[in-house]
Amino acid sequence: MYESAEKLTEALSGENYVIDPDFAVVVFLATRLERPLLLEGPAGVGKTELAKALAAASGRRLVRLQCYEGLDDSRALYEWDYGKQLMHVQMLRDRIGELLSDTASMAEASARLQATDTGLYTEDFLSVRPLLDSVLSDEPVVLLVDEVDRTEESMEALLLEVLAEGQVTVPEIGTFTARSTPWVVLTSNDTRELSPALKRRCLHYHVDFPDTARETEIVSRRAPEVAADVVEGVVELARRLREMPLRKSPSISEVIDAARAAAVLDRGAGDEVRRFLLAALLKYGSDMDMAVRRLDGDEAGESEVDVATDEGWVNSSTRGKSPTSSAFAGRGGGGASTGGRAAADRYRRGVR
Template structure:
């Protein structure tokens, strides 16, 4: 096996002196990160280690990778993970249509060559020894992982929602994460031209393998504290009065303390705040009609039923409210005080996953 891409050891600078400098840069890209998060991200870029962000959906994990690419001037390459994802969609596949066209173009020439042989065995041996160029970079369709390795410019590789794939898919990531390279059996090993900054996100729907975690720096993003969340909503929805924002954020905090199937994300809280602003225009407050905010905050009928039961003073256990055993979810975990937040202007800024 040959190494087809001979590359100098990456020497590119991160462009950020330290964590505070990176934090300031992210703020300029409408992403407000906690000091600890900014420091961990900076360390990942300096050490060349992948960064694994775990936590509930909607707290800004995906948006961090986007903002990092923006402030660093790097192209973002995104691999959206899902059940059934395989190497042909993550690494590479062969362009069979182009290969077939290539064979058709060579057909007459091949026929002339084979006419010189008296036996089928001789003709077959000749074909086996002949290199028709079918398995070369010309016919290689690079998918996100290989595209990041082949890129001549620095990139940020986002492996989004890695927990949605099967564990077997994690094994395909290890060579990229550990060696910054991808091996194509028919050709050889491609080594990164410039070391990609790798960000993996997980919504904690399953436990990731120890081998994957061992290769990454890790940071858990949780829901922001109430004061910080009020600041987020105020920045993203400036048309909403502070009192209404406080009511919506307080309601979201109460809901997150319940064993819901899905707790409200930050982006959903922003939507609820905008609903509150519309209601205020009709003389109705969120405190008077909190159930009207459930359209934004609650996305499952069982969650709506549970909340209405609790608010109505019925027995507190979810088994009584929903007829199902009590359950807990990652989204119901207490908020992480070291979380990241993001802001926008007039509702046009960043959301998050």
């Protein structure tokens, strides 16, 4: 248990997790009040890493439930080990014969069998999954429910009992109450709106990309072999990319990879180095094309319509491209839009 947000910040710093002061206060409150913490924000801003660093810094075991579409209670809570149960039944078969050997009727045998505990539905035959594991653990754990927004809303209902009561109900046995209070961290990439019932049970914080100074510190800690000027250049490139309307902005981990790539490459290669850095930072061809055009100074390039020039009709996606831009031609998003071609046809026919 941490005495203050400052102590928590120091502990996380020891795990190379750089946290801003406001975020540290919310995490501190979640640990002191023992309330679940819901972290929302774009992918790649350090939400999952917070849970990992918190577990490492506090000496707690990390229990992770990775959410996905189609996740059900048998993967999140528990399921019965039918193999072990079958072996147990085979071992009991001879003993059951002895038990019923002196019964005079089927009804008497059935009644005696029903009154006998065969031990098939006990904790010994449970295959625990992350949620039940966090409840049954004798030692405190950090429970990470990662990307909860990827599941169906019905899955959120299964989480409520764990989040609100710290317990899991197994119909065949009863209710298991947490033997130690887990610290619960839920993450969401905002792919869908979470239910008010889930949000009501959590402290909430929206995690965004860090500012330039903080990201520079993060990258320097995670890639200490990279020179400071290289780190600053890559972080600045990532900042410029995030200002563009990309399908996917560069995550912090991708910036770290790009910094390591820049350290390996010859920094004197200019545009060639930037080309390979963009390959590490961007994952879609259309994003690559847009980034190349804008970084080369063609701020209007993404409109991609036919325009009239002294040289004739050209497509704005290729107009003014540098040799570096041309190297990325044809990787998605290229060519005139349907509306642009229609406008060009109307212009040729004299239609205004």
